Structures are given as C-alpha cells and as structure tokens.
Amino acid sequence: MKADAARIAAITRAWPADLRLVLLHGHDESASRDMAGQLAAGFGAGVTITELAGSALRSDPQALLAAATSLSMFGDRELVRVDGLDDEGQAAVTALLEGPPGHPVLAVAGVFKKGSKLLALADKHVAVAVCINYEASLRDAGRLLAEMAAPLGLRLERGVPEGLFESAGGDRMIMRRELEKFALYKDASLQNPQRLGAEDLAALGIATGEAELFAPIAAITTGDVGEATDLIGRLPDGTAIPLLRALERRFAQLVLLRTEVDAGQSPAAVVEGQGKAIFWKEKTFIIKALSLWTQPALAGAMGDLLAAERAVKSSGGIADLGAQHLLLDLARRAAVAGRRR
Structure with a gap:
C-alpha cells in the first residue's frame, strides 16, 4: 500500500506485526537511504541486519524469503535490508509475500519504469508500505x-x-x-x-547562506575582480574560514565537472546534465567558471586555499588579510584566463 513520510515515521517508531515489507523508491535516492537508516535505527542497537543486493535476487528469487524466515542464532529480532531492488526482483518479492511470516524486510530502490509489475504488486498489497521520494528543492x-x-x-x-x-x-x-x-x-x-x-x-565551517557567500564565490570563480574586491571588503570579521571552505567545495565540484568538459562536452551541457544537483541560481556562474579553469589551475587553487585555511587557523585570525589577498588573486587568475579565450 502507498505510504507517505508520516506513515514511514510511524513505522520507524513501531514496526507493525502484519507489515512484511517497506519499499522506498524514487528519484531522490538520498531521501530513501536516509529513511532506511532511520527505520533500521528504530529497531535499536541490538538488531541484526542481513543485507542483500538487489542483483542477487535475479538469479536466486528464493534468497529473500530464505533470509526473512531464517532462525536467529541469538533469538534477537532481525531485519533484512535489500539495496538496489529493481523489477527483476519481482519473483523474490512475490515469494516473500506468499511465504510464511518472518523477519521484516526493508528495500531501497531507484526509479521504477512506467508499468512496473513489482511496483504495482507492492502498491496493492496490504502487507507492504511503499513510499516514493521526490527530489526536494x-x-x-x-x-x-x-x-x-x-x-x-x-x-x-x-x-x-x-x-x-x-x-x-x-x-x-x-x-x-x-x-x-x-x-x-x-x-x-x-x-x-x-x-x-x-x-x-x-x-563549524558551513556556508552561511546565499546572502553572504554566494555572491563572492561567484565573483571569484568567474573572474569579476571589481565585484570580488567590493564583496570581500564588506564581509564581516570571522568569515575567512567559512568562505575558504565554501570555495574549497566549489573548486572540488569544478574538478569533477571539468573532467566531463575535457572529455568533449560543453560546460553548459555538463551543468545541465547535473539536473537539480546544482542549484538553479548557480548554474550560469558554474558554466562560466568551467570555461575559465583548467584542471592544473584548479589543482593549484585547491592547494592555495588549503594552505590559507591552515594559516588562518594557526595564527588565530591574524592571517585573515592574507586570505583576502589570495581570494582576490584567485579572481585575477580567472580574469586572466577569460582574456586568453
């Protein structure tokens, strides 16, 4: 039967005796994995978890039922978890639901195809709770x-x-x-x-939000020296470490995306291919940054940022000015790269 997040939360607190299977699926796999972790934690620290791969059920449809009905060596409650369940696991799920009662089963899947027989079976069965997770914005x-x-x-x-x-x-x-x-x-x-x-x-070095860090990061990575100078000069004291770390995360992201650009894709195609993984307001700036920063330049920038962070922490804040000089230098590097295009 279909279940929403509130129903899953209730199951986390107390798994019903007549519930055989919880199936979590959808585009937001991180949400499904998070829910699965909370459901498992709901059984307490002493629970024994038997893990199965969805691919293993294709060649052995009885493996799921066997795991769910196995005897516990210590008499404790057990949970069977299946990761990567897909339509080829339909026979295994059917065998589970037609078999004798056993341990509860928790399954995490991705996106089912339209007309999925496994999903249709799960949606209709009273002993199954099915929750679909959509990508959050x-x-x-x-x-x-x-x-x-x-x-x-x-x-x-x-x-x-x-x-x-x-x-x-x-x-x-x-x-x-x-x-x-x-x-x-x-x-x-x-x-x-x-x-x-x-x-x-x-x-703790987490980005303080779009208002303070989004604009300077965009200016630095796209070579807008004037804007970067103005924004960095207006940042409050104590922002050096959060900004350096936010830039480290941005440059690490650019390293991964630049690999696809070097393989022949355009920066725009690479960014659009990431879907909602990249916040829509950042896409224009990331596309431009990808056209300016090569892999060697990104590696050099990452090394300089890490060194600047160490300097700030070891000096107790005296090196904030040095960090600002580096940030402006990074903006100038991007600007120079832009003039060479």
Whole structure:
C-alpha cells in the first residue's frame, strides 16, 4: 500500500506485526537511504541486519524469503535490508509475500519504469508500505530541515535551513549528519532544546547562506575582480574560514565537472546534465567558471586555499588579510584566463 513520510515515521517508531515489507523508491535516492537508516535505527542497537543486493535476487528469487524466515542464532529480532531492488526482483518479492511470516524486510530502490509489475504488486498489497521520494528543492528546506532538527532538540533560525540545504546539495543524509554534528556542538536534546543560528554554521565551517557567500564565490570563480574586491571588503570579521571552505567545495565540484568538459562536452551541457544537483541560481556562474579553469589551475587553487585555511587557523585570525589577498588573486587568475579565450 502507498505510504507517505508520516506513515514511514510511524513505522520507524513501531514496526507493525502484519507489515512484511517497506519499499522506498524514487528519484531522490538520498531521501530513501536516509529513511532506511532511520527505520533500521528504530529497531535499536541490538538488531541484526542481513543485507542483500538487489542483483542477487535475479538469479536466486528464493534468497529473500530464505533470509526473512531464517532462525536467529541469538533469538534477537532481525531485519533484512535489500539495496538496489529493481523489477527483476519481482519473483523474490512475490515469494516473500506468499511465504510464511518472518523477519521484516526493508528495500531501497531507484526509479521504477512506467508499468512496473513489482511496483504495482507492492502498491496493492496490504502487507507492504511503499513510499516514493521526490527530489526536494530549496523551497522545501524550511519544512524538511525543521522535521529533521526537531527530534535532535534543534530549533533553526531564519536562513539556516536554506544554508544547510545548499551546502549539502540537497542530500538528506548529509543534512542529517550535519544536524547531528550541530546537536552535539550545541549540547541539544529534546530535554535541552537549543537554537541553531548562522553564527553556529560559520563556527563549524558551513556556508552561511546565499546572502553572504554566494555572491563572492561567484565573483571569484568567474573572474569579476571589481565585484570580488567590493564583496570581500564588506564581509564581516570571522568569515575567512567559512568562505575558504565554501570555495574549497566549489573548486572540488569544478574538478569533477571539468573532467566531463575535457572529455568533449560543453560546460553548459555538463551543468545541465547535473539536473537539480546544482542549484538553479548557480548554474550560469558554474558554466562560466568551467570555461575559465583548467584542471592544473584548479589543482593549484585547491592547494592555495588549503594552505590559507591552515594559516588562518594557526595564527588565530591574524592571517585573515592574507586570505583576502589570495581570494582576490584567485579572481585575477580567472580574469586572466577569460582574456586568453
């Protein structure tokens, strides 16, 4: 039967005795993996998890039923998890549902083809909970991050959800790990709720949001020296480390994308091929940056950024000025590359 996120959350708290299988699928595989992790955690630390690959079920359709009905060596409750389930696992799922009761089964799939017989079977069966996960967008950040943060005792201030969402590229597992890290940093819990603000994101090197870092990153990587000079000069004290780290993430992204450009694709085709993995407001700037930065230049920039971060941390802030000089130098490198085109 079809299930929404609220239904999955209820199953996380208490798996019903008559539920044989939870199937998580859809375009947002990070959301499915995140849900799967929460469902598994709901069984407690003592649960035994038997893992199966979806590809293994193609040649052995009885493997799933065998794992679900196996005897526990220690009498503890077991969970069977299948990763990469696809339509070729239909026979295995049918055998499971027609077989005797056993351990609960959790399956993670990607996108099913239109007319999928396995999905049709799962959608109609009362012993199956099927949840489809669509890719989230920035406008979903407030609700999504608030739902993740509440059980950790975190209350997110304005702008924080959007900052976390963008820094994680919309990946829910990364966002959850970041929130867990911040909960430890703030000593937050349900009994001791804490507010999470932009200053906390900056303290641990997370991007402080579009308003402060998006514009200077775009100016630096696209060679707009005048804009970069103005924006860097107006940044508040203590922004050096967050900006350096944000630039490190941007240059690491450019390294990966530049590989496809060097293989013959145009920068625009490479960026558009990433879909929603790249925030729409950034696409124009990333396309331009890809045309300016070669792999050797990117490697040099990454090395300089890491050295600048070490200098700032070791000096207790005295090297902030040096970091600013590097940022402007990076903008000039991009500008020079643009004039050579």
